[in-house]
Amino acid sequence: MRFLWLIGLFFSLSGLAQESKVFDDLTIRSTLLKKDKKFALYLPPGYETSQRSYPVLYLLHGGGDDQTAWLQSGNMQAIVDKEIKEGRIPPMIVVMPDAEMTFYMNNVAGKYPYEDFFMKELIPFIEKTYRCRAEKRFRAVAGLSMGGFGSLLYAMHHPDLFGSCVALSAGVRTDQQIREMPHSEYLRRYRSTMGELKEGDNRITDYWNQNSILYLVQKMPEAQKKAVRFYLDCGDDDLLLYKGNSELHTLMRDLAIPHEYRVRNGGHTWEYWRTGLPDALHFISQSFQ
Template structure:
């Protein structure tokens, strides 16, 4: 018995077929990209209060482009030597957030990284450069108007490093009605003794934008200072606000800011203010903050899930 076989002929694609295949490949590529996270580094907010354009970097989670879902928002604040791109360029935040989301440890979220210059996130003492007012009155409304955000307090949080750790604590204490959680890494919290011991030029370098040209012989611990001092605000936190925000502190054992962070932890323990406190091996470095960001994101995500 013989079986008759016929060789299959190679398919010949004409221009229409090729065009169709290219469209399919392009659609598949675009679909895959739509499922990836995106970072936009040069978003501009026109500020009436500051009378200038302010920049921010923005992380949109995987699937944002193709969904109608509303997301919680984390405001991730940079340190004194950086700008709005610091967390993206040196902190590798996109990779770390993506990994946490894929592993199910981190909630899909929008991450906003504003440029705070060297304001320490403060309104200026002279009332001429009100960065905190800009953040609360213009930045947050801009984000919630232009991106799909969950607008409730439960779905809004703060985190930051160094100057940004100070800023995240400051806004959590000044505006507990707006934020559910605060994760401060290597926060630039200093005791009054440390503030008074700073050389005059160093004091001005750090605080000139907020405090102005403070004379060398002037008192540094003023009413304005106390209104913005993390230690003073925590010491005088009303009983009703002790559980208004969930707090997470993380500072390396070799960090020069160890004293302020340890003092803050002790104060919060003595006043029975709930918080988590971490001391890990390391100093005031990007490697420390990169290694600490995943745990901070998990802490923030727990608040979003409550």
């Protein structure tokens, strides 16, 4: 009986050791931003007992949320655990940084260079602190809404760093939509990056184009078109963003930029993003494997 009890205890402890872990309030000191920046972290089952290194997914939140959004509203821990357990994806580290309302861009005035922080401070810190595979194909970026915009921006600005990119309901708007957006809404969304533009000011500036997904796609060099694997997913009832996402798909198709494009039933909701995450993870894992 004692022998059987010891065996049971061993397997119970082994099971506990194989559970994933999440941390939702970690910090990194940023010299560029002159403040501590928060991030959340998912460590896969077995991380603490193994010596292996893992691929990394940077999973970006939407506007108005923070680093906890994918954990609290997106149920990502349970979703990733299930996909790993069922063998659809390999174990991976997931990093969820707090980007505030920056659209993951550098501020036009140079006072708050969030993108520079992400590339020059956050990624090096993660790869120094945790056991990460540092090769490009083992590094992915994904996000929803504002985070979908950010994932596309980073993949297009830094195709040497990311093997795959997933944009769920990406915050991509046409120039016409940007011009016609009510001024108060424009400031609410873009003030932190584009500054205090006055009503009637030109919104489609050179700096805007340097960070416009639709502009970057049109100007993408031929040699870059296959550098990153792209996956786009936007609901048929997403009244805010279906135009920008469908135009992005059309441009990428016309310019022969390989990508996957999904239109599913749904709107701009957490239910849509939660149900889309498994297939997004599977797409990402094809690069990892």
